[in-house]
Amino acid sequence: MSTPTNTPMRPPLLKTTDLQLAFGAVVVADHINFSLHEGERLAVIGQNGAGKTTFINICTGLIRPQAGKVYFEGKEVTQLSPRAIALRGMVRSFQLPQLFAEHSVRDCIRIAAAGKRGRLGLWTPLKDAVSADAVEHVLEMVGLAARGNELSGALPEGQRKLLDIAMALVLKPRLLILDEPTSGVSTDEKHGLMATIMAALDAEKVTAIFVEHDVDIVSQYATRVAAWIAGRIAADGTPSEVLADPEIRKNVIGE
Numbered sequence: 001m002s003t004p005t006n007t008p009m010r011p012p013l014l015k016t017t018d019l020q021l022a023f024g025a026v027v028v029a030d031h032i033n034f035s036l037h038e039g040e041r042l043a044v045i046g047q048n049g050a051g052k053t054t055f056i057n058i059c060t061g062l063i064r065p066q067a068g069k070v071y072f073e074g075k076e077v078t079q080l081s082p083r084a085i086a087l088r089g090m091v092r093s094f095q096l097p098q099l100f101a102e103h104s105v106r107d108c109i110r111i112a113a114a115g116k117r118g119r120l121g122l123w124t125p126l127k128d129a130v131s132a133d134a135v136e137h138v139l140e141m142v143g144l145a146a147r148g149n150e151l152s153g154a155l156p157e158g159q160r161k162l163l164d165i166a167m168a169l170v171l172k173p174r175l176l177i178l179d180e181p182t183s184g185v186s187t188d189e190k191h192g193l194m195a196t197i198m199a200a201l202d203a204e205k206v207t208a209i210f211v212e213h214d215v216d217i218v219s220q221y222a223t224r225v226a227a228w229i230a231g232r233i234a235a236d237g238t239p240s241e242v243l244a245d246p247e248i249r250k251n252v253i254g255e
């Protein structure tokens with residue numbers, strides 16, 4: 001008798017089943033059934049108020065759905081805290097970077113790492129939160145190594161975005177969810193910013209979801225696109241399929 005050589009199928013990295021949430025009469029999650037596999041680069045598109053950030057907030061434990069479940073690597077995380085979810089490897093960035101403006105770039109990385117390990121006590125020197133090598137590694141990946149001693153609050157927006165990503169990468173995520181990584185950055189700078197982010201994600205083998213309004217960026221950097229309309233996923237497929245869909249062109253891209 002031969003032994004089976006196939007390894008068992010891995011569960012999706014992220015899966016949601018029938019997520020539902022309404023704020024009063026406004027439905028922001030309308031029966032969302034969604035799966036994401038390792039290695040994907042998923043762009044989430046949708047008009048303002050469509051429910052993109054709400055979806056991220058539900059997946060990362062910031063808000064609870066009224067119904068439905070969230071699974072990460074096959075295990076339910078619906079009721080876990082954002083920190084517990086980050087510890088398991090699902091880390092997010094915010095639409096507006098959440099930096100520690102009064103601290104240096106290098107200390108921002110250390111504070112982020114200390115927060116994960118729960119080791120930021122009164123008597124713990126910040127420099128002990130994470131190894132110096134790990135700090136330099138993430139700063140180099142996003143091109144900020146030369147600015148490590150500068151105040152994070154003084155960085156231009158593009159570099160603030162990159163610092164935010166470095167603060168997420170130091171947590172060694174398996175999945176990084178980026179809420180509008182190119183917002184607030186000039187059109188000229190967007191491609192360079194995305195190229196840097198994607199190279200860092202490739203180097204660290206991190207799967208990613210990113211919310212993005214710019215169709216050029218979506219077609220260049222996503223392997224898959226999900227389009228949100230009024231709390232539901234109206235289309236989900238390859239960039240060429242979804243961006244050519246007449247409903248999406250009319251109601252999401254606004255043509």
Ligand SMILES: Nc1ncnc2c1ncn2[C@@H]1O[C@H](COP(=O)(O)OP(=O)(O)OP(=O)(O)O)[C@@H](O)[C@H]1O
Nearest residue numbers: 023026028046047048049050051052053054055095
């Ligand atoms: N805590 C809340 N209480 C009440 N309404 C909320 C809350 N959070 C979000 N909303 C509403 O839910 C809807 C979806 O918001 P969400 O932030 O998810 O949209 P979005 O797709 O991320 O939009 P944008 O592109 O502007 O970031 C909006 O109408 C918003 O006003």
Ligand SMILES: [Mg+2]
Nearest residue numbers: 052053054095
């Ligand atoms: Mg949003």
